[in-house]
Amino acid sequence: MKLHWSPRSPFVRKVMVVAHELGIAGQLHCVRTVAAILKPNPDIMVDNPLSKIPTLVLDDGTVIYDSPVICEYFDNLQGKPKLHPADGKARLTALRWQALGDGMMDFMLLWRNELGRPKEHQSEVHLASYVIKRASTLASLEREADALAAMPFSIGHAAIGCALFYIDFRFIGDKWREEYPRLAAWHATVATRASFIATEAVDDS
């Protein structure tokens, strides 16, 4: 399986965390790919017209995106999903947590993109909205920290774990742990998992 991959992308990290959790990371041929909102990349668009990573290409040429679909595909490979609870409330909770982690990564990528524009072109309205979304998302996670700790590790935990690590990676100096101590305590346990240790984000160029 070929994975359009980058060591900087939080969405790629999520699928790699899942691959490590399931013991299939060794089956992936990771191809370093640059994906940028303002520079559609023809090398990705051969497989994914949206020019986004992660994008997975199976050995028979089948293409799979986006990260939730790839993660579900991985989890079904061995017949008995481990990270997507089978049914009922646990499934809905895990999927909602995945949506929350993914949504957080989405607005943080947009936020970083906005901050990368020349100061005079930055939109105050956009920046203010990201500040509000950061606070409301983290406050919501703080309220759910005990539930996160109580439930077995799922796709939702993978997504939220990666989203929080992305703050540390790209918003250096953000003191979210001081503001949200229960969430920080839960995240400290996630940080000890082999899947997260093996997938630490790095700036490779």
Ligand SMILES: N[C@@H](CCC(=O)N[C@@H](CS)C(=O)NCC(=O)O)C(=O)O
């Ligand atoms: N919904 C997608 C989001 C993936 C995404 O936004 N990836 C970023 C890299 S972290 C990207 O490819 N950005 C390029 C672009 O938006 O054109 C997923 O879950 O895979």
